[in-house]
Amino acid sequence: MINVTDKAKSKIAELLVAEGKPAESGIRVSVKGGGCSGLMYDLNFDTEIQPADQIFEDKGVRILVDKKSLLYLLGTTLDFSDGLNGKGFQFINPNATRTCGCGESFAV
Numbered sequence: 001m002i003n004v005t006d007k008a009k010s011k012i013a014e015l016l017v018a019e020g021k022p023a024e025s026g027i028r029v030s031v032k033g034g035g036c037s038g039l040m041y042d043l044n045f046d047t048e049i050q051p052a053d054q055i056f057e058d059k060g061v062r063i064l065v066d067k068k069s070l071l072y073l074l075g076t077t078l079d080f081s082d083g084l085n086g087k088g089f090q091f092i093n094p095n096a097t098r099t100c101g102c103g104e105s106f107a108v
Contacts, residue, residue, distance in 0.1 A: 002029060002065065003077040004058045008089060011080040012061055017061035021045045026055070029078070031069040037098055037107045039072065072108060085102050 004012070016025060028046040031039050036107040046064055049055065055069050056063040066071055096106035 001075070002056050002058065002063050002073055004061045004063070005077060005079040006059065007082075008011075008078045008080040009059045009061055011089070016045065019045065022047055024039075024062075026064045027078075028064045029069065029073060030066055031072045035106075039106055039108070041106075043089055 012027060015021075017024065020081055025045045025047050026049075028042075028044045030042045032042050034040045049064060050066065054065045054067065056065070063078075070087045073091075073093065075094045079090045079092060081087060081090050091106075093106060095108050097108055099106045
C-alpha cells in the first residue's frame with residue numbers, strides 16, 4: 001500500500017486541473033535506476049492500467065504501481081512540501097536504507 005498525505009492529495013488535484021488531465025487519471029509511481037544513491041522515484045499521471053499493475057487508492061487518489069517497483073515502495077507515503085528547503089513531492093519510504101542529500105534518490 002502507498003499512502004497519500006492531505007497536502008499531496010491537494011497538490012495532485014490542483015495539477016490534474018492545471019494540466020488538463022481527465023478526472024479518472026491515476027498517479028503512476030515507479031522506481032528506476034539512477035541518481036546518486038542508485039534508485040530514483042518517477043511520478044506521472046496515467047489513465048492506462050497495465051496487466052502487471054497493482055492499484056491502490058488513498059484519500060480518493062488512485063495510485064498505479066508496476067510489480068517491480070512495488071517491492072521498493074510498500075509502506076511508502078507520498079507527501080508534498082512547499083517549504084523553504086524545497087518544493088515538490090516527497091517520498092517517505094521505510095524501505096530506503098539511505099537517501100541522497102537532495103532526497104531524489106535512494107538505496108535499499
